[in-house]
Amino acid sequence: xxxxxxxxxxxxxxxxxxxxxxxxxxxxxxxxxxxxxxxxxxxxxxxxxxxxxxxxxxxxxxxxx
Amino acid sequence: xxxxxxxxxxxxxxxxxxxxxxxxxxxxxxxxxxxxxxxxxxxxxxxxxxxxxxxxxxxxxxxxxxxxxxxxxxxxxxxxxxxxxxxxxxxxxxxxxxxxxxxxxxxxxxxxxxxxxxxxxxxxxxxxxxxxxxxxxxxxxxxxx
Numbered sequence: 001x002x003x004x005x006x007x008x009x010x011x012x013x014x015x016x017x018x019x020x021x022x023x024x025x026x027x028x029x030x031x032x033x034x035x036x037x038x039x040x041x042x043x044x045x046x047x048x049x050x051x052x053x054x055x056x057x058x059x060x061x062x063x064x065x
Numbered sequence: 066x067x068x069x070x071x072x073x074x075x076x077x078x079x080x081x082x083x084x085x086x087x088x089x090x091x092x093x094x095x096x097x098x099x100x101x102x103x104x105x106x107x108x109x110x111x112x113x114x115x116x117x118x119x120x121x122x123x124x125x126x127x128x129x130x131x132x133x134x135x136x137x138x139x140x141x142x143x144x145x146x147x148x149x150x151x152x153x154x155x156x157x158x159x160x161x162x163x164x165x166x167x168x169x170x171x172x173x174x175x176x177x178x179x180x181x182x183x184x185x186x187x188x189x190x191x192x193x194x195x196x197x198x199x200x201x202x203x204x205x206x207x208x209x210x
Contacts (some may be wrong), residue, residue: 008112009090054105054121057190061106 003057006039011035014063018056026052050055072137077122079133083117088144090116092151096143105138 005015015037019028025047029040044052073080083093086195090112097106105122110117118140195201 001135006109009108009110009116016114045137051124054123057107058101058105061097061108062101 001053002038003053004033005039005057005060007035007037010037010060011064014060015039018060019062022052022056022061026056028056042049072134074133076131079120079137080117081137082117083108084115085112086114088148089151092144092147093118095147095150096140099143100136100140104133116182 003022010034015030019030019039022028024045026044026049027042029042029044031038031040039056041049071081085093088096093108093116096120097108098107100120105123107115107119107121108143111121120133120137120140
């Protein structure tokens, strides 16, 4: 399961910070493409992966406000 | 009313676009932040033209009665609100800076004023003192040499 964050909207710093904050909840990988930051959820330690993914996206967005 | 905003509903998701020539990305961030507790929000698109907003209801017991289209309408109202806040913020920036500077200036004792006061007091008390013997005429010494 993955999320593609548009680099013009989401900063790499915010995504990395969110990965750090979520590191205890899930194993997350990050890859950079030309226009997108691809975040892959490999394993969720607790809870639902889809929900975790959505919460992660909200968290990253919240860091921009 | 919601059709005016061109919402596209797809299952539990709702999608619409925002013109960034009207609402800046910063305004969109601020508005979105206020809805993060109710819905999942994901942004995409081209910030120089338009932002695509995808909203999804959070699957929580408190959100059973939440109408996604209503939230999207409220989101548009919030965009206007944030836009106005940003404009007021910008137009009041100088006044705000002045008020803060004035408050800080008055809060901290002015060191320069204190030093000047000290110098004035010293002058008033000891203006006739000459500890370094500066007032001594030098012509007498010259003649004796």
